[in-house]
Amino acid sequence: MDTPYHPGEIALQERAGxxxxxxxxxxxxxxxxxxxxxxxxFAMLPFLLVGSxxxxxxxxxxxxxxxAGFVASPDPRHLRIEPLALPSxxxxxxxxxxGLLGIQPETKRRNRMNGRIVAQDLAxxxxxxxQSFGNCPQYITPRRADFLPRxxxxxxxxSAALSAEAVALIAxxxxxxxxxxxxxxxxxxxxxxxxxxxxxxxxxFARYEAGHLLVPDYPGNxxxxxxxxxxxxxxxGLLFFDPQSGDLLQLIGQGEVVCLTETTRELRFAIQxxxxxxSAIPLQFIPPQP
Numbered sequence: 070m071d072t073p074y075h076p077g078e079i080a081l082q083e084r085a086g087x088x089x090x091x092x093x094x095x096x097x098x099x100x101x102x103x104x105x106x107x108x109x110x111f112a113m114l115p116f117l118l119v120g121s122x123x124x125x126x127x128x129x130x131x132x133x134x135x136x137a138g139f140v141a142s143p144d145p146r147h148l149r150i151e152p153l154a155l156p157s158x159x160x161x162x163x164x165x166x167x168g169l170l171g172i173q174p175e176t177k178r179r180n181r182m183n184g185r186i187v188a189q190d191l192a193x194x195x196x197x198x199x200q201s202f203g204n205c206p207q208y209i210t211p212r213r214a215d216f217l218p219r220x221x222x223x224x225x226x227x228s229a230a231l232s233a234e235a236v237a238l239i240a241x242x243x244x245x246x247x248x249x250x251x252x253x254x255x256x257x258x259x260x261x262x263x264x265x266x267x268x269x270x271x272x273x274f275a276r277y278e279a280g281h282l283l284v285p286d287y288p289g290n291x292x293x294x295x296x297x298x299x300x301x302x303x304x305x306g307l308l309f310f311d312p313q314s315g316d317l318l319q320l321i322g323q324g325e326v327v328c329l330t331e332t333t334r335e336l337r338f339a340i341q342x343x344x345x346x347x348s349a350i351p352l353q354f355i356p357p358q359p
Contacts, residue, residue, distance in 0.1 A: 072092060072095070072096075072260075073095040073096065073099040073200065073260060074091070074092070074095060074260060074292070074297070075251050075258070075260040075261050075297065075301070076301070077251060077293075077296075077297035077298060077299075077300040077301040078091075078292065078293045078294060078296075078297030078298075079297070080297070080300060081293040081296050081297050081300060081326070082291065082292075082293055082297075084328065085291065085293075085332060086332075087291040090291060091291045091292055091293070094290070094291070094292070095292060098202045098203065099200050099201070099202045100198075100200070100201050100202065101146070101198055101199060101200065101201070101259070102145040102146050102198055102201060103142060103145050103146070103148075103182065103198055103201045104145075104201075105145075107180045107182075107201060107203070108142035108145065110171060110173070110178060110180055111140045111141075111142060111148060111171045111180070111182075112137070112138055112140060112141050112142065113137055113173065114137065114140060114171050114172075114173060115134060115135065115136065115137055115139075115214050115216065115352065116132055116133065116134045116135075116214060116350070116352060117132070117133045117134075117139075117140055117150065117152070117169060117170070117171055118130065118131075118132055118133075118169070118170040118171075118172065118246050118265050118267075118308070119131045119132070119133055119156070119167060119168070119169055119170075119248075119265060120167065120168035120169075120170075120247075120248025120249070120250070120263045120264060120265035120306065121156075121159055121161060121165060121166075121167050121168075121248070121263060122159065122165070122166065122250060122254060122255075122263060123159035124159070126250070126254075126304070127159075127304050127306070127321055128248040128249055128250050128263065128304055128305055128306040128321075129156075129159050129248060129306040129319060129321065130246050130247065130248035130265065130306040130307055130308035130319060131156040131308065131319070132246075132308060132310065132317065132349075132350055133150065133152035133153075133155075133156070134152060134153050134154075134350050134351060134352060135151060135152045135153050136216070139151050139152055139153075139193075140171070145198075146197060146198045147187075147195055147196065147197055147198065148169070148182060148184070148195070148196045148198070149193060149194075149195050150193050150194055150195075150196065151192045151193035152193065153351070155193075161186060161189070161194060162186065162189065163186050163187065163188065163189050163194075164185065164186060164255070165185065165186045165255070166183075166184075166185050166250070166254045166255040166262050166263045167183070167184060167185065167186065167196055167262075167263055168181070168183050168248060168249075168250075168262065168263040168264040168265035168266075169181065169182045169183070169184070169196065169265060170246065170265040170266065170267060172209065172267060174209055174210060174211055174212045174213070174214070174354070175211055175212065175213040176211075177206035177209040177211060178206065179203070179204045179206070179209065179267060180201070180202070180203050180204065181200075181201070181202055181203075181204060181264070181265065181266075181294075182196070182198055182200070182201045183198075183199050183200040183201075183259075183262040183263060183264060184196040184197050184198045184199045184200075184262070185197050185199060185255070185262075199259040199262055200259060200260075200262065204267075204290060205289065205290055207269075207287070207289065208267070208268070208269035208270055208287060209244075209267065209269055210243045210244055210269055212312060212354040212355055212356065213354065213355040214352045214353075214354050214355075215352065215353050215354075215355065216351055216352060216353075217315070217351055217352060217353040218351055219315050219348040219349075219350070219351045220348060221346070221347070221348050221349050222346075222347040222348055223347075224344045224345065224346045224347075224349075225344070225345045225346075225347075226342065226343075226344060226345075227318070227320065227342055227343040227344060227345050228342055229280040229322075229339075229340045229341055229342060230280060231277060231340065232345065234316075234345060235309075235318050235343075235345055236277050238309050238311055238316065238318055239275055239276075239277045239282070239309060239318070240272075240273055240276075240277070241272050241273070242272065242275060242309050243269060243270060243271060243272050243274070244267070244268070244269045244310075245268050245275060245307060245308060245309045245310075246265060246266065246267055246268070246307070246308040247265070247266045247268060247295050247305055247306070247307055247308075247324075248263065248264070248265050248266075248305060248306035248307075248308070249263070249264050249266070249294075249295050249298035249299055249302070249304075249305045249306075249324070250262065250263045250264065250298055250302055250304075251297070251298050251301055251302060252301050252302050264294045264295060264298055266294060266295040268284060270285070270287065277340075280339065280340050281337055281338060281339055281340065282307070282320075282322070282336075282337070282338040282340060283335060283336070283337055283338075284335065284336040284337075284338075285333075285334075285335055285336075286326075286333075286334040286335060286336055288332075296326045296334070296336070299324040299325070299326055299336075300326055303323040303324050303325060304321070304322075304323060304324070305321070305322060305323070305324040305338060306319065306320070306321050307319070307320040307321075307322070307338065307343075308320075310350065312353070312354035312356075313353060313354070314347075314348065315348045315349060315350045315351065315352060315353070316345070316346065316347050316348065316349065317344075317345075317346040317349040317350060318343065318344075318345055318346075319343050319344045319346065320338075320340055320342070320343035321340075321341050321342060321343055322338045322339050322340040322341045322342075323338065323339045323341065324336060324337070324338045325337045325338075325339075
C-alpha cells in the first residue's frame with residue numbers, strides 16, 4: 070500500500086490501535102502541495118519554527134522571525150523565507166531537509182510543511198514541499214506575538230547539567246518544540262524527512278530531572294510523526310522560549326518513547342547539551358487569556 074507514513078510511525082499507530090484511522094486521515098490530509106489557506110496562513114506569521122540537521126545528522130530546533138510576509142508562497146509547492154537573521158547552528162544550505170511549523174497562538178492555528186531547500190541567496194531561501202498538512206489546535210496556549218526590538222547577547226553553552234536559568238525556564242514553560250528526523254532524511258523517500266512539532270500543557274508539564282527531560286504524551290492526531298521518528302532515530306532537538314524576555318534555550322539529546330500502557334506514553338530525553346541565547350528573538354508575547 071502506498072502510505073504517507075514510514076515504519077516507525079506505523080509501528081506506534083498499530084501499538085495504539087489507531088492504524089486504520091491514521092491511514093485514512095493521512096491519505097486525506099498529507100499532501101505534496103499547500104492548500105491556498107495554508108499558503109495565506111504562513112504569510113501572516115511573524116515567526117516560524119524550523120527543524121534542521123547539522124553535519125552529523127543531529128536535529129536542531131530554531132525559530133526564525135520577521136515582519137508578516139517574511140514567509141511567502143510563490144506557488145502551491147514552494148515557500149520563500151526571508152527572516153531577519155538566519156540561525157548560526159546549524160547552517161542552512163541547498164539540499165537540506167527541513168521541518169517547518171507555522172503556529173498562530175492567538176487563534177490556535179498551526180500547519181506543518183516538511184521539505185527541502187532548493188534555492189538560497191543573501192536574503193533567504195526557498196523550500197520545496199514534500200509533505201504539507203494541518204494540525205489540531207489542542208494544547209496551544211493563546212497569546213499574541215508583537216515585535217519588540219532587542220539587542221541579542223552572546224550565546225552560552227549548556228551541558229547536560231543545565232544552568233539554573235535553563236531549569237527555571239523549563240519549569241514555567243507551557244510550550245516547547247521538538248525537531249526530529251527519520252533515518253534517511255533527505256533521501257528520495259519523502260516520508261523520511263525532518264519534522265518540527267509543538268508540545269504544550271500546563272506550566273511544569275515538562276520536568277527536568279538529573280539530566281533528563283520527562284514529558285507526558287497527550288492524545289493528539291494519531292499520526293505519531295515525532296514519536297515515530299524517535300522510535301527509529303532517537304536524536305532530537307528541543308526549543309524553549311521565554312515569552313517576555315525573548316530568551317531561547319536550544320537543547321540536543323536522545324529521545325525515548327516509553328509506553329506506560331497501550332494508550333499512554335511518556336517522552337524521555339537524555340540531555341547532551343545545548344545553547345542559551347539571551348534576548349535572541351525580537352518578539353514579546355502578550356500574556357495568555359485564562
